[in-house]
Amino acid sequence: MRSGLVLTFAAMGVATYLTRAPLLFALARRRLPPWLARYFAALPIALITALALPLVILADGRPVPPWDPQIPAAVLVALLARRTGNLLLSVAAGVVLVAGVRAFLS
Amino acid sequence: MARAGWRGEAWTGVRDAASTVVPSVVAYGAVWGGLARQTGLSLGEVVAMCLLVSAGTAQFVALPMLAAGAPAWLLVVTTYIVNLRHYLMAASLAPHFATLSRWRLALLAHGLSDEAYALSLARFARHPARPAYFAGCAGALYLAFYAGAAAGAVLGSRIPDPRRFGLDFVFPAVFIAILAPSLRARWQWGVAAAAAVIALAVAWRIGGTWHIAVAGLAASALGVWLAPSPGGRA
Numbered sequence: 001m002r003s004g005l006v007l008t009f010a011a012m013g014v015a016t017y018l019t020r021a022p023l024l025f026a027l028a029r030r031r032l033p034p035w036l037a038r039y040f041a042a043l044p045i046a047l048i049t050a051l052a053l054p055l056v057i058l059a060d061g062r063p064v065p066p067w068d069p070q071i072p073a074a075v076l077v078a079l080l081a082r083r084t085g086n087l088l089l090s091v092a093a094g095v096v097l098v099a100g101v102r103a104f105l106s
Numbered sequence: 107m108a109r110a111g112w113r114g115e116a117w118t119g120v121r122d123a124a125s126t127v128v129p130s131v132v133a134y135g136a137v138w139g140g141l142a143r144q145t146g147l148s149l150g151e152v153v154a155m156c157l158l159v160s161a162g163t164a165q166f167v168a169l170p171m172l173a174a175g176a177p178a179w180l181l182v183v184t185t186y187i188v189n190l191r192h193y194l195m196a197a198s199l200a201p202h203f204a205t206l207s208r209w210r211l212a213l214l215a216h217g218l219s220d221e222a223y224a225l226s227l228a229r230f231a232r233h234p235a236r237p238a239y240f241a242g243c244a245g246a247l248y249l250a251f252y253a254g255a256a257a258g259a260v261l262g263s264r265i266p267d268p269r270r271f272g273l274d275f276v277f278p279a280v281f282i283a284i285l286a287p288s289l290r291a292r293w294q295w296g297v298a299a300a301a302a303v304i305a306l307a308v309a310w311r312i313g314g315t316w317h318i319a320v321a322g323l324a325a326s327a328l329g330v331w332l333a334p335s336p337g338g339r340a
Contacts, residue, residue: 008178009158015186021215027200042329043198050305050321052281078286090283099272
């Protein structure tokens with residue numbers, strides 16, 4: 001094992017931890033001012049939207065090709081999740097649709 | 107009794123993660139392990155990187171840089187930038203972890219990932235927020251990535267493309283299935299729409315993982331004006 005490489009990995013681990021721990025410690029026991037509490041109420045919605053949509057609509061930085069079933073599958077997942085509230089069922093239906101259409105097209 | 111409650115809740119986290127994202131995380135761990143071996147990492151170095159870095163996206167980004175002989179400082183800085191989005195996730199989880207001791211908080215911080223964050227928020231929206239649930243999700247996701255990476259490192263280039271089985275779609279599907287039922291009030295739709303526009307624009311023009319932090323930071327500002335104060339009417 002190359003020791004320089006392992007040291008680099010350790011430093012990368014420290015860099016990662018520095019993004020995860022500080023605000024967890026700083027905000028866990030503090031009462032937030034109301035405006036900041038409203039900001040944090042909106043944060044999960046903004047973050048999860050930002051995580052999800054580019055994965056559906058862009059593939060490797062370009063719009064997904066029109067034959068890729070990702071967008072209709074995402075709509076299906078959203079509708080099922082709203083209707084049933086069942087996470088596993090909604091995700092499974094979307095994945096089956098995506099895998100099925102891709103298998104059909106390949 | 108408190109201990110039993112902790113364990114039960116942690117198992118619920120393990121179960122929820124296992125029934126949704128774990129298969130995809132194993133598959134992508136295997137892809138990563140295979141790529142890492144092709145990059146020239148030894149089996150020991152693959153294990154060391156997983157244990158020390160413990161951040162899947164950053165590990166994927168690092169491989170082509172390692173192959174190109176990038177200097178160590180650049181790898182460290184890139185890792186930090188790729189993980190900037192975790193600041194926001196940590197900030198939004200923090201109030202749920204108010205009861206934890208310092209060392210438990212320090213340990214749980216290590217488990218923060220996009221998937222553990224999303225699954226935990228979905229749970230905390232409907233059930234009392236219990237850090238054990240997050241710990242269960244995080245532990246399951248870690249083990250899944252390690253197991254996948256080990257398998258991929260051993261099997262090398264014989265790993266099939268996860269896209270063939272639609273496993274790439276599991277990640278956005280889980281996020282959407284968590285988001286969709288939580289959008290009820292008009293301000294929530296407003297925040298989501300703003301985040302969508304910003305995230306797509308940034309992802310398209312800049313690439314990388316910037317869109318998550320930028321859209322999270324910017325679109326949440328709408329909440330300051332539009333959201334009702336917590337504790338008030340919803």
